[in-house]
Amino acid sequence: MTALQLRGIKKSFGKTVVLRGVDLDIHGGEVLCITGPSGSGKSTLLRCTNLLITPDAGEIFLDSVRVNQRSVRPEWVRQKIGMVFQSFNLFTHLSARKNVMLALRHSRKVSRSEAEQKAVYELNRVGLADRMDSYPAQLSGGQQQRVAIARALAMDPEVMLFDEPTSALDAESTHEVLAVMTRLAREGMTMAVVTHEIGFARAVAHQIAFFDNGLIIEQGTPADIFEHPQQERTRSFIQKILR
Amino acid sequence: MTGPPDFELPPSPASPGARSTPGPVRSGGTWIRVARRIFTWHAWSHVVYGVIAVIVGSLALYELGVLGVYRLSYALLILPGILNGFYTSLELVAVYIPLGFGVGFVVGWARTTQSLVLRGLGSAYVDFFRSMPPLALIFFASLIGAVALKDTSLDPYTQHNITLWLGVIALGLHTGGYQAEIIRAGILSVPAGQTEAADALGISRLRSMFTVTLPQAFRVSLPPLANEFSSVIKDSSYLFIIGWFELAGAGYSYASESYRYHYAEAALVTWFEVALFFFVLTYIVTRTLRGIEDAFRVPGLEAATL
Numbered sequence: 383m384t385a386l387q388l389r390g391i392k393k394s395f396g397k398t399v400v401l402r403g404v405d406l407d408i409h410g411g412e413v414l415c416i417t418g419p420s421g422s423g424k425s426t427l428l429r430c431t432n433l434l435i436t437p438d439a440g441e442i443f444l445d446s447v448r449v450n451q452r453s454v455r456p457e458w459v460r461q462k463i464g465m466v467f468q469s470f471n472l473f474t475h476l477s478a479r480k481n482v483m484l485a486l487r488h489s490r491k492v493s494r495s496e497a498e499q500k501a502v503y504e505l506n507r508v509g510l511a512d513r514m515d516s517y518p519a520q521l522s523g524g525q526q527q528r529v530a531i532a533r534a535l536a537m538d539p540e541v542m543l544f545d546e547p548t549s550a551l552d553a554e555s556t557h558e559v560l561a562v563m564t565r566l567a568r569e570g571m572t573m574a575v576v577t578h579e580i581g582f583a584r585a586v587a588h589q590i591a592f593f594d595n596g597l598i599i600e601q602g603t604p605a606d607i608f609e610h611p612q613q614e615r616t617r618s619f620i621q622k623i624l625r
Numbered sequence: 626m627t628g629p630p631d632f633e634l635p636p637s638p639a640s641p642g643a644r645s646t647p648g649p650v651r652s653g654g655t656w657i658r659v660a661r662r663i664f665t666w667h668a669w670s671h672v673v674y675g676v677i678a679v680i681v682g683s684l685a686l687y688e689l690g691v692l693g694v695y696r697l698s699y700a701l702l703i704l705p706g707i708l709n710g711f712y713t714s715l716e717l718v719a720v721y722i723p724l725g726f727g728v729g730f731v732v733g734w735a736r737t738t739q740s741l742v743l744r745g746l747g748s749a750y751v752d753f754f755r756s757m758p759p760l761a762l763i764f765f766a767s768l769i770g771a772v773a774l775k776d777t778s779l780d781p782y783t784q785h786n787i788t789l790w791l792g793v794i795a796l797g798l799h800t801g802g803y804q805a806e807i808i809r810a811g812i813l814s815v816p817a818g819q820t821e822a823a824d825a826l827g828i829s830r831l832r833s834m835f836t837v838t839l840p841q842a843f844r845v846s847l848p849p850l851a852n853e854f855s856s857v858i859k860d861s862s863y864l865f866i867i868g869w870f871e872l873a874g875a876g877y878s879y880a881s882e883s884y885r886y887h888y889a890e891a892a893l894v895t896w897f898e899v900a901l902f903f904f905v906l907t908y909i910v911t912r913t914l915r916g917i918e919d920a921f922r923v924p925g926l927e928a929a930t931l
Contacts, residue, residue, distance in 0.1 A: 460824065488829075534825075
């Protein structure tokens with residue numbers, strides 16, 4: 383089953399063409415890792431998916447419902463697609479628990495006690511049971527990112543998007559966050575992950591999409607992409623990051 | 626690489642990089658917390674110390690013969706009148722500062738929206754009210770009122786009352802212009818990532834304004850707001866010129882009556898007393914804001930420290 387379908391997504395900022403008509407399928411329960419050089423449009427593609435950026439052209443289908451049309455509220459789409467950012471973006475003025483509760487209370491309109499229960503459950507799931515009342519400034523980067531994951535998970539999303547979730551983290555924190563993501567993948571969550579963590583991609587991804595210059599130039603299983611890349615561009619990039 | 630690397634969750638989530646100090650104690654509702662912060666002995670002790678210092682100091686001076694018995698008796702003689710002015714000032718401040726905050730909030734917010742019209746109106750407001758001297762504004766408002774009301778059927782007493790309050794509103798609009806800029810700066814200080822995160826969670830823009838942006842903007846805005854409040858409190862003395870018998874007005878009256886008592890120090894004593902009550906008035910307001918600041922302090926949003 384295809385959870386998310388992108389067809390011919392195009393986007394330019396002024397004269398800079400960032401996406402040149404991207405087609406992409408993410409199947410339910412699968413993990414898709416998107417990799418490629420900086421500035422190739424990976425993050426823009428992810429942001430188009432949950433309509434944080436409106437694509438200039440193309441179609442986005444979530445469970446075969448076209449979501450980038452006037453009659454669909456972006457809020458509705460975003461409640462079904464969770465997103466985790468490179469810079470965490472936790473709400474600075476709220477404790478970890480309140481961070482998770484906020485969207486439940488104000489987006490899903492859940493009662494306070496129910497939201498609280500859900501927050502405790504999700505924070506437990508990412509191993510932060512003892513840090514629930516800490517403020518973001520009191521948490522390490524890895525802990526903050528795990529709170530951000532819990533916050534997105536609390537909405538019970540159908541798809542999770544990760545935009546370079548470990549790029550701002552040290553080795554130890556990276557390991558923490560990847561561990562949580564790995565477990566999530568094994569539990570059957572549909573995920574699209576922009577990442578340069580080759581170890582994670584090899585171990586967890588079902589599909590790898592290699593992005594360059596606003597297009598997916600190669601897509602396949604980790605074995606295909608890492609062992610037998612077809613394109614010259616893919617080959618040179620893989621060699622550089624594996625070295 | 627041989628085989629996939631092992632990604633198991635580490636057993637202890639405690640990271641050495643993180644501070645382990647818990648956040649401030651947060652029991653009771655928000656407003657109870659604010660009230661507790663303001664009405665603690667700690668907060669009011671400063672006023673008490675100030676008053677004690679003045680009393681002890683005066684007594685010492687009296688004993689030394691520097692401040693004679695006549696001067697002290699004059700200070701006590703005018704006290705009821707000065708207190709009357711103090712209460713009037715307190716009443717005026719309680720009207721025009723909240724009014725200015727309301728106006729400042731709306732205008733400041735308007736200046737941060739996408740709408741060109743709202744931004745233009747906001748800028749025009751700020752440009753106008755920041756460049757007008759408060760004295761001129763007060764005269765303007767109350768005189769326009771007087772002219773407009775001249776031929777109406779309202780009795781002169783009501784007409785006079787309306788012109789008096791128009792002056793107060795003018796002062797509120799004046800401080801509103803300054804407060805708008807403080808609020809705008811506060812809203813702009815909240816990183817774009819915060820709104821983006823709220824968007825990504827499916828929270829509507831209006832709701833994220835009230836639950837994410839404004840709570841942070843408000844914390845950043847508090848110290849400059851306290852600064853503006855303490856400044857505009859003293860502007861209440863402008864209202865004397867249109868007929869408000871407030872603190873400075875009381876001062877003028879008693880100081881000018883001092884000739885009856887045949888010594889120039891009477892005026893000095895009067896103004897000393899007026900200054901003391903202005904201090905108390907400002908202290909009450911700034912201390913209240915400090916209490917609010919403390920009650921809402923959160924690690925990571927500590928621009929407001931001290």
